[in-house]
Amino acid sequence: MSTSTSVRRALPILPVEQISSMKPELADVIEYRKSGLSLNWVVGCPLECGYCVRHLFDNFEMKAPRRLMSDEEAVSQLVSHRYFVAHKTPIQLLNRATDPMLPVVKPHLFNVLRQLDERGLTNHVLVITRWRVEPEDCAVLNSFKNLRLTVLVTHSNIANPKIEPVDSAIAAKSLRTLFDHAERYRTVLYWRPIVPGLNDSNADIARARELSQHAHATVFTGLFFRNEIAAYYESHGLPMPYDETARRKIMPEEAEQRILTAFEGDGSWGALFRKTSCGVAYAHGEADYNGHYGIRELCDICPPEQIARCAGAWVQPDLAAVTQEARELGAVGDIEVNDRAIVVEGLDEPPRYYLQHGFGYQCHDRAKPHHHRQHGRAPIGWKAENGTTPA
Numbered sequence: 001m002s003t004s005t006s007v008r009r010a011l012p013i014l015p016v017e018q019i020s021s022m023k024p025e026l027a028d029v030i031e032y033r034k035s036g037l038s039l040n041w042v043v044g045c046p047l048e049c050g051y052c053v054r055h056l057f058d059n060f061e062m063k064a065p066r067r068l069m070s071d072e073e074a075v076s077q078l079v080s081h082r083y084f085v086a087h088k089t090p091i092q093l094l095n096r097a098t099d100p101m102l103p104v105v106k107p108h109l110f111n112v113l114r115q116l117d118e119r120g121l122t123n124h125v126l127v128i129t130r131w132r133v134e135p136e137d138c139a140v141l142n143s144f145k146n147l148r149l150t151v152l153v154t155h156s157n158i159a160n161p162k163i164e165p166v167d168s169a170i171a172a173k174s175l176r177t178l179f180d181h182a183e184r185y186r187t188v189l190y191w192r193p194i195v196p197g198l199n200d201s202n203a204d205i206a207r208a209r210e211l212s213q214h215a216h217a218t219v220f221t222g223l224f225f226r227n228e229i230a231a232y233y234e235s236h237g238l239p240m241p242y243d244e245t246a247r248r249k250i251m252p253e254e255a256e257q258r259i260l261t262a263f264e265g266d267g268s269w270g271a272l273f274r275k276t277s278c279g280v281a282y283a284h285g286e287a288d289y290n291g292h293y294g295i296r297e298l299c300d301i302c303p304p305e306q307i308a309r310c311a312g313a314w315v316q317p318d319l320a321a322v323t324q325e326a327r328e329l330g331a332v333g334d335i336e337v338n339d340r341a342i343v344v345e346g347l348d349e350p351p352r353y354y355l356q357h358g359f360g361y362q363c364h365d366r367a368k369p370h371h372h373r374q375h376g377r378a379p380i381g382w383k384a385e386n387g388t389t390p391a
């Protein structure tokens with residue numbers, strides 16, 4: 001199997017004027033997200049998923065993928081980014097504005113993976129797709145010698161074609177293919193977005209349970225329901241899943257409980273995780289790189305051997321070391337290291353994720369507290385332990 005770095009029919013690179021007319025967040029190819037430093041040098045997608053984050057970037061109408069720069073330039077910007085640490089920072093490729101396995105995009109994905117691998121980097125790399133993956137793709141994915149590569153396959157089982165135009169059977173087939181051929185990479189069933197009433201029936205849950213047997217881990221999450229996505233739902237006459245929008249993902253308690261109950265039993269289903277990084281880490285036999293072990297109630301569904309791994313790796317960092325790094329990044333006010341997280345003020349998400357991945361310990365913003373048991377999700381659909389809905 002040739003894994004040449006040459007791309008025979010390269011995607012065009014957009015002219016500078018067009019790039020500068022885009023929303024700055026979209027034109028900026030690197031974004032630090034919770035699961036890693038995300039590199040998005042290709043934008044545009046024909047798949048039209050109703051809940052796509054491209055709504056947030058005014059990019060939903062761009063159906064033909066285009067590059068913002070060459071693959072070489074994208075790699076160079078990633079590895080020279082101020083927050084990139086070789087062998088440590090988790091990386092995500094093309095997870096924001098296209099699907100990396102679209103036929104015209106895939107050669108560029110493989111090209112960048114090849115270049116990163118040839119640098120000897122062992123960082124985690126996450127690739128998320130809902131599209132077709134064939135055995136010959138798996139051969140390429142297996143050929144990388146250094147990267148810790150995970151392919152997450154998004155499968156929602158949402159039947160409404162206006163919300164989910166891509167048949168979930170495509171993702172299901174890709175997952176099986178990936179799992180059957182996995183040697184050096186790992187594959188995760190990314191069961192999302194779960195929306196009560198839309199795709200959480202007993203049949204949907206049974207389907208996910210069956211698919212979980214064809215993955216190294218299964219991660220379930222809710223829906224990002226931001227204003228822009230709500231506006232799209234409204235203008236297209238789609239059923240509104242919630243009465244209100246939220247900054248964080250929505251995963252109501254009742255739906256979560258039904259899912260957890262369905263996965264209990266004799267252990268014949270695949271291991272289930274609430275957090276992406278937990279599933280990825282487990283798939284590679286490692287401790288979670290986001291330090292979720294500090295949020296101990298997250299771990300109640302985790303396999304015992306994984307809990308032991310995370311417990312062994314999780315070390316409360318020294319306040320002086322944290323303070324020095326946080327101040328260099330611009331933190332103001334008190335800096336705290338408690339038994340769950342580092343708590344800072346005045347740092348937005350990128351530097352907080354830098355600290356989190358660097359120390360392997362959660363890093364929270366004092367202004368945005370995480371509610372106990374809600375796991376950093378939106379308060380919609382959750383009762384506080386005293387029976388009220390959290391503010």
Ligand code: SF4
Nearest residue numbers: 278292293299302310
């Ligand atoms: S033990 Fe906790 S932190 Fe570690 S992978 Fe499991 S859920 Fe995540």
